[in-house]
Amino acid sequence: MPVVEIVGPAPSTYTRVARMVCEEKQIPYELKQSPPHSPDVDAIHPFGKVPVMRHGDFELCESKAISTYLDLSFPGPKLIPTEPRHAALTEQWVSLVNTKMDGTLVRSYLLNYIFPKGSDGKPDRTAIDAVVPQVEKEIALLDRAVAKGGFLAGDSFTLADINLLPILFYVRQLPEAAAAFDGATHLGRYYATHATRPSFVRTIPPEGPPRRASPS
Numbered sequence: 418m419p420v421v422e423i424v425g426p427a428p429s430t431y432t433r434v435a436r437m438v439c440e441e442k443q444i445p446y447e448l449k450q451s452p453p454h455s456p457d458v459d460a461i462h463p464f465g466k467v468p469v470m471r472h473g474d475f476e477l478c479e480s481k482a483i484s485t486y487l488d489l490s491f492p493g494p495k496l497i498p499t500e501p502r503h504a505a506l507t508e509q510w511v512s513l514v515n516t517k518m519d520g521t522l523v524r525s526y527l528l529n530y531i532f533p534k535g536s537d538g539k540p541d542r543t544a545i546d547a548v549v550p551q552v553e554k555e556i557a558l559l560d561r562a563v564a565k566g567g568f569l570a571g572d573s574f575t576l577a578d579i580n581l582l583p584i585l586f587y588v589r590q591l592p593e594a595a596a597a598f599d600g601a602t603h604l605g606r607y608y609a610t611h612a613t614r615p616s617f618v619r620t621i622p623p624e625g626p627p628r629r630a631s632p633s
């Protein structure tokens with residue numbers, strides 16, 4: 418069988434999702450660190466986003482589609498369960514994170530720290546202050562979601578957890594989210610437990626988490 422090629426930079430949360438799927442299922446893969454909108458990526462993703470995937474002559478974009486393909490094509494643990502309710506809950510949490518929480522936690526909050534847009538070269542305080550209440554709400558929501566079983570969906574580790582962990586890796590390092598995490602004991606335990614998984618450890622971006630930025 419040809420080797421799976423995951424295309425996207427290691428720091429990208431969505432690229433890390435595809436890599437963690439490979440790691441969990443022990444699928445041999447190569448990472449090609451082409452950035453978004455590079456010719457490599459544009460050839461496969463209509464909007465130039467990462468990750469994209471090549472497997473022999475098969476090309477695919479979108480992290481959820483890539484994850485589904487890998488889960489169905491390779492042996493190893495089922496990351497999208499087959500039991501209907503467990504499968505649906507997994508889909509539900511992937512969708513909630515991708516359609517809402519990624520926008521809040523990554524695009525509006527984290528990226529303001531990583532790519533500061535303030536006139537003085539510092540993070541834009543107004544933009545961060547505007548999103549913090551929603552960051553706090555979403556961390557509290559996630560805390561409630563994992564309180565019972567320690568997983569986002571049902572009683573086992575699924576793609577829903579894989580899809581969330583790369584986001585938590587970053588945001589828990591930032592001051593306002595770190596404060597919200599302090600009150601989210603279930604989510605803190607959830608993160609501490611799953612951050613020890615080999616699939617998580619082996620995909621930590623070489624740059625590591627962003628430096629703790631001061632709130633002002």
Ligand SMILES: N[C@@H](CCC(=O)N[C@@H](CS)C(=O)NCC(=O)O)C(=O)O
Binds near residue numbers: 464465
């Ligand atoms: N829905 C896409 C989102 C992928 C995405 O937004 N990737 C980011 C990097 S983490 C990206 O390519 N950003 C560049 C851009 O949106 O132009 C997926 O699930 O793969």
